[in-house]
Amino acid sequence: MTDEDYYPQIQTHLRAEAAQMGKHYEVFYSLENTIRQHITEILSSESEDWWTTEYIPGQIKKDCEKRKKTERESGITPRSSDLLAYSNFGELSEIIKANWGIFAQTYSNVKAVERVMGTLNTLRLPIAHCSPLAEDEVVRLQLAVRDYFRLME
Template sequence: MMTSQLIEEDLDRIERTFNLDLGRIRKDSAGEAASYYPQIEQAFRAEAREMAPHYEVFYSLERTIRTLVADSLVAADGPSWWSSSSRVPQRIKDDCENRLKREGDAGVTLRSEDPLDFSTFGELGQIITSNWDVFGALFKSEKAVARIMANLNTLRGPIAHCTLLAEDEVVRLHLSVRDWFRQME
């Protein structure tokens, strides 16, 4: 059994190194996905594997920023900060609530009932900079935060819309994430 596991690990490494699909059945391709995933071009599957770590970084960062925004504004104005304060520009409120309604009208499971979860990355940046009285204590520079958020918003495009992130942009993503956290030191 141990020998089989070691062989499987070696085959996994060979597939990654040489960008191959040896057609082995893996846990992640079992079940329902196994019926359609093999029909997708190998090149697209390889690109997906290459992009997965960047998606994970961006997903985690965006969720972290949403939580930071919500927690900070709850601390400033209480749990009804979204509806009872002027912390969120009305246009952003309207757009988020319209997206929430549109998703509900589509008959799919709502991703969330929190309108903040329907804000775009750019809107999150606007909420932070328009509430600098709250966020200024967390960050070193409003201009730097605005620039970093703009960079991240630009980088979000290829990640969210399933195109490859150029090598330079991978570096830019990592630097932007470092810049974000450096602003909070």
């Protein structure tokens, strides 16, 4: 099966819109996984078993474990053996805030982290749910990504 088998049946304007949105998905995918990697590196430097100790809020642990179990029971290839891969963007923000004493060495201000991560989480929704981003929201995404990395200066 190839794209050519089905693509001709999809309207041209939808394919063009998808190509435009693909750029935004790539940015968000890269950023979200960069944040996961950063959390893992920071918490691993604190404790080898950081996932099972007090570093991850209990509800986030339960939700990630539930998502992994649901995925495993569906019979599809698991996305990862790493439970943090099953966290959503909002949960990543909560992990940072719950461990602010550790992450304060990396980020400039907890309120700024909340604001930037909240903006990114809001912008994530249309990207993840196959809706186009308005022109202003494309600019807002670009600025929010810049703001995130500025928090680390």
